[in-house]
Amino acid sequence: MVAKLDGRTALVTGASRGIGKAIALRLAEDGLDVAITDVAANKAGLEEVAGLIEKAGRKSAMFTGDVSKEADVEGAVQGAVKALGKLDVMVANAGIAQVISLLELSVDDFDRMMAVNLRGVFLSYKSAAQQMIKQGHGGKIIGAASIVAYRPFALLGHYSASKWAVRGLTQAAAMEWAKYGITVNAYCPGIVGTAMWDLIDEKLAEEEGLTKGAAIKKYSESIYLGRVSVPEDVAKYVSYLASPDSDYMTGQSVMIDGGIQFS
Template structure:
């Protein structure tokens, strides 16, 4: 008898997170869907879609920037689904603004969700996986902007560079427990957040700047989900500490 595997995906109400959740459910995982309270209706829609396809899903509303909420979320997943085998720390926010116009409050908000939120998900997922004693897979969401800086995205870039450091250090610490830690680094993705962001960036720069390079280079959320599906697979057991680019060649490592 095959033991059911469980995956927790943060920021799962739309975009990349939703695509990852749907893919992992299709691959046989029981999926815990996380987002903030304002996204509850969208989370419920994703849950219903997964359940209608014959797979198991639950909703876990929590703010990943709050340590007590992340700790409780992991416990709730284990209580309801039996274990935590895969953590996908996908939740993130972005802001386009010239650096000299940003505030410490802007920076704190982005760091709270993108960097601290990822750190908390890594920490409490690893603690649970170590306790279970059967290894696991942890995946974070970096970005092409976490490898190559873009103008007017200074704060976002800093937070995504931070995720690379967290991923590498965590991979070294958790490897002895059979836990791999990796991240994906997408280029321009066709999501609602990115569409809004591109409008903001275009308003801030000359027509001949970096934004023109992104035209026609969009990748689909399903492609990122496919990469995640591979990274959590048995075949990817020797891949750890990596931040994998997926960007149609917009940026080469």
């Protein structure tokens, strides 16, 4: 049973929908006060999530910004501390996806993918660690990797590269910050029923001459547990990483994929 987290606080990036929303709500259910952030275009979703957190009896604070911008990340971290009193858990969840062949990929597309998925995680890790070190009582830093951090998919080359890099960054951060009592781990979702995977499915279907929904069905057939995951499957694992039960775990990037068999 995961230890209750009453009195602790968290900040979740990319929390307006999908996995980020599920994580924020699960942490609130576990007893944390939860600050959330996302891009301004998703403000309505943030407001909904903040309301649900407060409905669960926890404090919430919301911020808009771009995780690829240092000032925005630092502003969210300091805003969370001001609103909630401290920062115990950082979940660097924000990310983007794009389905395109490497031959068609532009430098701008590549740079944007790395800016959000890698630089955004780096800035979130660094800003959270600085705050946790200042507080002096350790903390939990958790990042979003992916199944493609272990096995890249065709047409997801730069997305895969960004997630492989998150694995390495997570291990390095865990090594450097262990002396401060900070653990750093990542979660690696498989095929999840989210807007991001809807986009991936649509583009893969176009490339492979399939109907929408057929691409995910094709890849899902290799899942041992027989179903695509839902955001709550990932949130349950993040709940563990955020709790004292994971105090002896650091530098890990664990797949939550239902047991996909790779060919």
